[in-house]
Every structure is written in structure tokens, then in C-alpha cells.
Amino acid sequence: MLSSLLLGANSVIAVCYFAISFLIFQGLRRGQKHLLKNPLVLATVIIFFTCAVGHSVHVVGGIVDEQYSQLTMQVQVVVDLLTASIAVIYFALRRQYSLLVDGPLLLAQTQSQLAKAIAELAQTKGNLENAVVERTTELLHANQQLDELLGREQKARQAVTELLESISDAFFALDGDWRFTYINSQAENLLQRSPEELLNRHVWxxxxxxxxxxxxxxxxxxxxxxxxxxxxxxxAPLDKWLGVRVYPAANGLSVYLQDITERKQEQSLLQELNHNLEQRVTERTSQLAAANKELEAFSYSVSHDLRAPLRSIDGFSLALLERCTNLDEKGKHYLQRIRAASQRMGELIEELLHLSRVTRSEMRLQNLDLSAVVRNIASELQQAQPERVVEFAIAPDLTAPADPQLIRVLFENLLNNAWKFTSRTKSARIEFGKLPLKQLKFFTERSLSPFNSSNVYFISDNGAGFDMAYAAKLFVAFQRLHSEDEFPGNGIGLATVKRIVLRHGGQIWAESIIGRGTTFFFTLR
Known part of the structure; x- marks a missing residue:
């Protein structure tokens, strides 16, 4: 039984020695090949292998021959002691031997690894330096771009600030929490608060x-x-009227203020003046209405009370001429002069009444064919004096919005004037037409006022003409530029013409050269 246990134990020990020897050898081959040249390492491997062989022989001898087994056991004991001694000596001398034998090799290996590490470190250092340079360049470029952006932003802010400071309006900005974020100098003056007092504070x-x-x-x-x-x-706190414009933004409001107190005061004053003017106009209208009534009463008086005595004077003068046959020529001449004076007085009264009616009559505007009106009056003049040869040049299809009755009176007076003042002209010519205002090439000082129309109508003749030095009297009632013996008339016609033109919102003036004719220009609204 004991021998069996010894054989089992030796078998296990042999297997262990073989395994240790194999593992040491394989480990040296894979990890530390330089140690294979170390005698102590090789001796150790051989001793473990020898021990493994010895134990194996002991196991085989024990199986074959018990006496041989005892002999191999003794040999194995000796081998084990030798192995233990060698191991003790090896571990005792290992440090010194390693320094003497392995030291140079390890030093060379370490130097090689160190050189390799240094090379790798140098390469890593170079790469790191390159990376640092590149990164530094990138950072410098990024910083430069950032500085440029900050510079542009600062310039933009400065430009906006200068703009906001230069505008005449007061300006301030509010953020989403109703806090002041900016206030210009105009707003500081208007609100009577400094930026330090308002910035980052609630407007409410x-x-x-x-x-x-x-x-x-x-x-x-x-x-x-x-x-x-x-x-x-x-x-109220500022005692000012403010004009306010508020513009929304994503992060608040932009507010512009104008001090409109002066304008509001002017508007209030203007409203007061308008109110006073309306009252005065109302009062004046009432006065004019009363004056018109008085004028109507006067016209009625002139029409009836003054005409009746004139008719009596004319009638009794005619009766004396017819019944008093014993009157001498001088007496008859006196009566004829009395009759002529009374008749002329009647005509003047009739013209005054007509002028009054022109001023007071109601306007009824419609689109009139002015050319047709002129042709009709020209035809009437030629029929009244068929012995006269007068050339009429009438522009066709001239129309304008006007009152038919008043426009006919206007053309009757102007054409009658032209007809009268060409009576001593051999080749008389009367023309009616229209000129664009920009083509009118000559004006008097009176004609330089603004016009209400882009077109100017004219009636011209080649008759006697008049001295332009007296043109200011031309449209005044009872003012004549020629004597009664030279050209008869009552001095009312052109005054009537001017009133008609004015009632149509136009103007009228004349140009004339003595002996070469006259042109009347007029506009209609």
C-alpha cells in the first residue's frame, strides 16, 4: 500500500517537473529569448527536466523491480538534493550573476528601447509641436477673425449710435421686460432724464x-x-404734446418721439382763427346778403324810379319838337340834345343793371362749344352791317365748361369791340383761338400771376389798338381809352367781360399796339 502511494506521488512529481520545464522553456522562447543564452537559466531548465526523468525512472523501476526501485529512489534523492542545492546557489548568485552576465545585455536592450522611446518621443514631440503650431495658427486666425467681427460690430454699433444721436427725433429702446436699453441725447433732453437714471430700469x-x-x-x-x-x-408730467412712433422688434420695441407742442398750439390757434373767420364770414355773408337786397332795391329803384323821369324828359322833348312849330333851329337843336342825353342816360342805366345781373346771377356750368358761340355772334355782326368786309378766323371745336348765358355776353362784348375798332381798317381781320400756356410768348406785368388753366383763349383784331400805358384802366367801368366821337361806347362792356371771366375762375388781360390791333387773352377754370 505504501509503495503504491510512493509510486503515485512520484508520478505526480514527474508530471509537475515535466510541466515546469516545458512552461519555463516556452516562456523563455516567447518572451525573453535572450535568457536562453544564460547558463544558469539553461541549467535550471535541465535540472527540472532531469528531476522529471528521475522520478519517471523511479516509477518505472518500482513497477518492474522493487530492488531497482529502491536504487532509483536513492539516486532520485541525490538528484533532488543536488537540484535544491543548485537552486539555492542560483538564487543566491542570481543577483550578482544577473548584473555580471545579464547586465550588459539588459543595458543594451534598455538602451535600444530607450533610443527607440526617445525617437518615438522626438517624433511625438515633433508632431505635437506641429500640431501646436497649426493649432496656434488656427487660433490666431480665429482670433483675427473674431477681432475683425468685433471691430465691425463695434463700428456698426458706433454707426447706429451716431445715427440715432444725429436724428432730430428723441429715441429710446425697450427690451422684452420693458427695460430701457438705449436712450439718445434728444430723448434725454425731451424726457428730462439721463441715461444713467433710465438704463436697465422699467419704463412703467x-x-x-x-x-x-x-x-x-x-x-x-x-x-x-x-x-x-x-x-x-x-x-402731463412733461407738459408737452408728443408724436409717437413705435416699431416692434424680436427683443423689444424701438420708440421715436417728437415734441409737437408748438404744432398743436398752432393748430389750436388756427382752429380758433378758423372759428373766428367762420363767424366773420357768416357775419360778412349776412352783410352781403343785406347789401344784395339793398342793391336789388336800388336796381328796382333805378329801373323804375329813374327811368320814369328820363322817359318823361324824352317824351316832353319830343312833344315840344312836334307841337312847337315856331321854334327856331337853335331851340330844336337844344331839344334834340336833351333827348339824346336822356336816351344815353337810359342806356347807361340799362348797362349798369346788366352788370349787376352778371355779378348776381346763378352759374350753370356745362360743356360749351365756344367756337359755335363765336360763329353765331360773328354771323349776327355781318348781317347787321353787310356792307363791311371782315375776315373771321375761328378755330374749330374749342370747348370749355362755362355758363352759356354769361359766355355769350363775354363774346358779344369782345367781338363787338373788335368789330368797332376795325371799322376804319381796310382789310379787317378778327381771330378766335386757343394757345397752350407754355407757347404764349409775350406777357405784360399784369399777366404774370398764376393761372387756373393750362390753355389760354384769345380774340385778336388788327384795328386801332390802344396805348399800353393806359391798360390798367381798360377793365374799369366807365373808363374809355378813345373819345366818343372817335369810337362810340359807354365803358361798361370790358368791365362786364372781366366779371364774367372772374366768375369762371379765370383771368383776362390785353396786349395792344397802336395802329396794329389788340389781342385779349383769357383763361377759364
Missing amino acids: SEFPAIVGTVFEREYRRAATEQVTVQFEEFL
């Missing part, structure tokens, strides 16, 4: 008087609905 707390007013309502509407609002309101 700094100006509590606007809470609940149109200011707060419109500010909040602009912020909520993102719409531009504009309004005018009186700010």
Missing part, C-alpha cells in the same frame, strides 16, 4: 403717469401684435 416704474393711458395701451399692442403704431398724445 420710471414713468408711472403713462400707466393706463394711450401710451401703455399702444406700446403693449405694438409688442403683442408685432405691428407699427403711431399716435399723438399729451404727456
Whole structure:
């Protein structure tokens, strides 16, 4: 039984020695090949292998012959002791031997690894330096770009600030929390508060008087609905009227203020003046209405009360001429002069009444064919004096909005004047036409006032003409530029013409050269 246990134990020990020897050898081959040249290492491997062989022989001898087994056991004991001694000596001398034998090799290996590490470190250092240079360049470029961006932003901010400071309006900005973020110098003067007092402070707390007013309502509407609002309101704490424009933004509001107090005061004064003017116009209208009534009464008086005596004078003068046959020629001449004077007085009264009616009659405007009106009057003049040869040049299809009755009176007076003052001209010519205002090449000082029409109508003749030095009297009632013996007339016709033109919103003037004719220019609204 004991021998069996010894054989089993030796078998296990042999297997272990073989395994240790194999593992040491394989480990040296794979990891530390340089140690294979070390005698001590090789001796150790051989001893473990020898021990493994010895134990194996002991196991085989024990199986074959018990006596041989004892002999191999003794040999194995000797081998084990030798192995233990060699191991003790090896571990005792290992340190010194390693320094003497392995030291140079390890030093060379270490130097090689160190050189390799240094090379790798140098390469890593170079790569790191290159990376640092590249990164530094990138950072410098990024910093340069950032500086440029900051510079541009600063310039933009400065430009915006200069712009906001240069505008005449007061300006301030509010953020989303209703805090002041900017206020220009005009706003500082208008609001009577410095930027240091307002910046980063709530508008509602700094100006509590606007809470609940149109200011707060419109500010909040602009912020909520993102719409531009504009309004005018009186700010009691400043005692000023303000014109306010509010522009929404993503992060708040931009508010522009104008002091419109002076304009509001002017408007108030203007409204007061207008009210006073309306009252005065009403009073003046009443006075004019009363004057018109008095004029109508006067016209009635002239028409009836003055005409009756004139008719009596004319009638009795005619009766004396017919019944008093014994009157001498001088007496008859006196009566004829009395009759002529009374008849002329009647004509003057009739013209005055006609002038009054022109001024007071109601206007009924319609689009008139002026050329047709002129042709009709020209035909009437030729029929009245068929013995005269007068050339009429009438531009066709000239129309204008006008009162038919008044325009006929206007053309009758102008054409009668032209007909009368060409009576001593051999080749008389009367022309009616229209000129664009820009083509009118000659004006008198009277004609340089603004016009209400782009077209100018004219009636010209080649008759007697008049001295332009007396042109100012031309349209004044009872003012004549020729004697009664030279050209008869009553001095009312051109005054009537001017009133008709004025009632049509136009102007009238004349150009004339003595002996070469006259041209009347007029405009209609």
C-alpha cells in the first residue's frame, strides 16, 4: 500500500517537473529569448527536466523491480538534493550573476528601447509641436477673425449710435421686460432724464403717469401684435404734446418721439382763427346778403324810379319838337340834345343793371362749344352791317365748361369791340383761338400771376389798338381809352367781360399796339 502511494506521488512529481520545464522553456522562447543564452537559466531548465526523468525512472523501476526501485529512489534523492542545492546557489548568485552576465545585455536592450522611446518621443514631440503650431495658427486666425467681427460690430454699433444721436427725433429702446436699453441725447433732453437714471430700469416704474393711458395701451399692442403704431398724445408730467412712433422688434420695441407742442398750439390757434373767420364770414355773408337786397332795391329803384323821369324828359322833348312849330333851329337843336342825353342816360342805366345781373346771377356750368358761340355772334355782326368786309378766323371745336348765358355776353362784348375798332381798317381781320400756356410768348406785368388753366383763349383784331400805358384802366367801368366821337361806347362792356371771366375762375388781360390791333387773352377754370 505504501509503495503504491510512493509510486503515485512520484508520478505526480514527474508530471509537475515535466510541466515546469516545458512552461519555463516556452516562456523563455516567447518572451525573453535572450535568457536562453544564460547558463544558469539553461541549467535550471535541465535540472527540472532531469528531476522529471528521475522520478519517471523511479516509477518505472518500482513497477518492474522493487530492488531497482529502491536504487532509483536513492539516486532520485541525490538528484533532488543536488537540484535544491543548485537552486539555492542560483538564487543566491542570481543577483550578482544577473548584473555580471545579464547586465550588459539588459543595458543594451534598455538602451535600444530607450533610443527607440526617445525617437518615438522626438517624433511625438515633433508632431505635437506641429500640431501646436497649426493649432496656434488656427487660433490666431480665429482670433483675427473674431477681432475683425468685433471691430465691425463695434463700428456698426458706433454707426447706429451716431445715427440715432444725429436724428432730430428723441429715441429710446425697450427690451422684452420693458427695460430701457438705449436712450439718445434728444430723448434725454425731451424726457428730462439721463441715461444713467433710465438704463436697465422699467419704463412703467420710471414713468408711472403713462400707466393706463394711450401710451401703455399702444406700446403693449405694438409688442403683442408685432405691428407699427403711431399716435399723438399729451404727456402731463412733461407738459408737452408728443408724436409717437413705435416699431416692434424680436427683443423689444424701438420708440421715436417728437415734441409737437408748438404744432398743436398752432393748430389750436388756427382752429380758433378758423372759428373766428367762420363767424366773420357768416357775419360778412349776412352783410352781403343785406347789401344784395339793398342793391336789388336800388336796381328796382333805378329801373323804375329813374327811368320814369328820363322817359318823361324824352317824351316832353319830343312833344315840344312836334307841337312847337315856331321854334327856331337853335331851340330844336337844344331839344334834340336833351333827348339824346336822356336816351344815353337810359342806356347807361340799362348797362349798369346788366352788370349787376352778371355779378348776381346763378352759374350753370356745362360743356360749351365756344367756337359755335363765336360763329353765331360773328354771323349776327355781318348781317347787321353787310356792307363791311371782315375776315373771321375761328378755330374749330374749342370747348370749355362755362355758363352759356354769361359766355355769350363775354363774346358779344369782345367781338363787338373788335368789330368797332376795325371799322376804319381796310382789310379787317378778327381771330378766335386757343394757345397752350407754355407757347404764349409775350406777357405784360399784369399777366404774370398764376393761372387756373393750362390753355389760354384769345380774340385778336388788327384795328386801332390802344396805348399800353393806359391798360390798367381798360377793365374799369366807365373808363374809355378813345373819345366818343372817335369810337362810340359807354365803358361798361370790358368791365362786364372781366366779371364774367372772374366768375369762371379765370383771368383776362390785353396786349395792344397802336395802329396794329389788340389781342385779349383769357383763361377759364
